[in-house]
Amino acid sequence: MSEIPTLPWITVAPAAPYFLTENGQPWTPIGQNDAITWPDLAGLFQRCDLAAVEGHLAWLAAHGVNCLRLMLEYCQTEHRYLERPVGRFQPHMVRLWDDLFALCAKYGLRVLLTPFDTYWMGRRWRYHPYQQAQGGPGTTRAQWLRCPQMRAAIKNRLSFAAERWGGSGVLFAWDLWNELPPAKANHHAAGLAEFIQDVSRHLRMVETRCFGRAHLQTVSVFGPILRTNPALGDLVFRHPDLDFATSHFYDAATISRPQNALDPALHAAELVRQVLAQLPANRPFFDSEHGPLDTFKGGRQLPEAFDDEYFRCMQWAHLAAGGVGGGLRWPYRYPHVLTHGMRAAQRSLAGFIELLNWAQFQRHNLTAQMHLSTSAVRCVACGDGYQAVVWLVRPEALTTRAGRYRPLATLAVDLLLPGLRPGHYHVYIWDTKAGRIRDQLLLQLESKQLEVLIPTLEVDVALAIKPAS
Numbered sequence: 479m480s481e482i483p484t485l486p487w488i489t490v491a492p493a494a495p496y497f498l499t500e501n502g503q504p505w506t507p508i509g510q511n512d513a514i515t516w517p518d519l520a521g522l523f524q525r526c527d528l529a530a531v532e533g534h535l536a537w538l539a540a541h542g543v544n545c546l547r548l549m550l551e552y553c554q555t556e557h558r559y560l561e562r563p564v565g566r567f568q569p570h571m572v573r574l575w576d577d578l579f580a581l582c583a584k585y586g587l588r589v590l591l592t593p594f595d596t597y598w599m600g601r602r603w604r605y606h607p608y609q610q611a612q613g614g615p616g617t618t619r620a621q622w623l624r625c626p627q628m629r630a631a632i633k634n635r636l637s638f639a640a641e642r643w644g645g646s647g648v649l650f651a652w653d654l655w656n657e658l659p660p661a662k663a664n665h666h667a668a669g670l671a672e673f674i675q676d677v678s679r680h681l682r683m684v685e686t687r688c689f690g691r692a693h694l695q696t697v698s699v700f701g702p703i704l705r706t707n708p709a710l711g712d713l714v715f716r717h718p719d720l721d722f723a724t725s726h727f728y729d730a731a732t733i734s735r736p737q738n739a740l741d742p743a744l745h746a747a748e749l750v751r752q753v754l755a756q757l758p759a760n761r762p763f764f765d766s767e768h769g770p771l772d773t774f775k776g777g778r779q780l781p782e783a784f785d786d787e788y789f790r791c792m793q794w795a796h797l798a799a800g801g802v803g804g805g806l807r808w809p810y811r812y813p814h815v816l817t818h819g820m821r822a823a824q825r826s827l828a829g830f831i832e833l834l835n836w837a838q839f840q841r842h843n844l845t846a847q848m849h850l851s852t853s854a855v856r857c858v859a860c861g862d863g864y865q866a867v868v869w870l871v872r873p874e875a876l877t878t879r880a881g882r883y884r885p886l887a888t889l890a891v892d893l894l895l896p897g898l899r900p901g902h903y904h905v906y907i908w909d910t911k912a913g914r915i916r917d918q919l920l921l922q923l924e925s926k927q928l929e930v931l932i933p934t935l936e937v938d939v940a941l942a943i944k945p946a947s
Contacts, residue, residue, distance in 0.1 A: 885936075
């Protein structure tokens with residue numbers, strides 16, 4: 479394996495629920511879910527087109543993308559198993575990951591890595607090398623996380639990956655299990671808690687032995703099951719062995735089957751608010767998978783112009799509600815790639831995050847406490863005593879599902895933001911579509927609420943508010 483260029487490791491900020499590099503620089507994950515079989519990364523397999531993959535990663539970096547959520551194997555077909563049989567790591571797949579880590583290091587991209595593609599692993603379980611009939615340790619899907627032999631195989635896979643690629647800062651963090659499922663531990667919450675503890679501590683031990691430290695850890699969950707399994711919240715949001723929290727935002731009425739661009743975003747913002755209320759102090763949170771799941775499963779994809787608007791609204795609502803970054807989309811498109819419009823939205827977000835001091839931002843969701851001068855505008859906001867993020871949007875001005883965009887006369891909006899301490903503040907008004915500062919205000923706060931006048935609102939803007947000193 480050729481030597482991988484050094485990237486600093488990612489840590490949790492000591493004084494805020496956001497991320498820093500080990501050098502103390504703020505780092506916000508901007509990216510999406512990808513897979514080694516999808517078009518953008520398919521050229522890695524058997525090194526059939528490394529140049530195309532490298533060109534794609536360079537293009538992502540130029541658009542502010544710095545994070546990919548990936549699964550060590552994606553087993554929709556028979557040709558991407560990392561182990562076959564269990565415990566024997568396939569040389570061509572190991573080389574694929576060697577190449578990907580080296581290319582990500584070259585362009586400053588990091589990976590949120592999860593060990594299994596649990597969806598296709600479950601759908602095609604009878605073919606998987608871990609299945610008993612294929613020589614593996616597993617019998618039924620319900621025993622995935624509780625069977626001792628299956629657990630040993632999972633830990634062995636993580637040990638191999640940690641020893642091989644864990645020395646690189648390309649590895650942002652481990653997602654110990656994709657969508658932690660009660661059904662895969664015979665519906666025992668205690669079994670899931672024990673699984674997290676066992677696997678987490680094993681992985682930390684391996685990395686500490688090899689590198690003297692360990693990467694961050696999380697575990698993801700399919701968000702809608704939290705309604706019927708509230709005890710899962712204790713595990714995915716508050717488990718003491720985890721470093722940050724992630725969830726997958728889906729909702730049948732809005733996010734998974736969007737009829738307009740705004741309702742899914744406002745629902746995502748409410749989900750962020752609910753999660754923040756459950757987190758330990760200083761624990762970062764972001765949505766690590768979302769998208770129009772039900773629309774895609776029904777054999778359709780959203781019209782591109784509408785999907786771009788839906789994507790853009792989702793990311794700004796997620797950030798302004800108090801999530802870290804804009805969330806990680808699952809493409810749900812034919813083929814599985816994000817559009818150029820979505821990449822432009824990511825580049826805009828990457829520019830905006832440079833305006834705030836995330837290492838000192840003790841955000842609280844403020845959406846319900848905001849006061850606006852007009853009901854024609856919706857708002858999502860978070861802040862602390864010194865900084866705030868606000869997203870303002872006019873629902874009637876957004877692109878419709880049919881692709882119609884109605885330019886409206888500009889609107890003046892007066893807003894009152896609570897929570898800031900008295901003093902002078904810079905208010906940066908960010909044009910979310912153009913990806914630049916549209917205006918800058920210097921305001922003095924003497925009372926309990928900062929009054930901000932936006933003289934011309936066309937569709938939406940984001941506000942970055944921080945002390946003038």
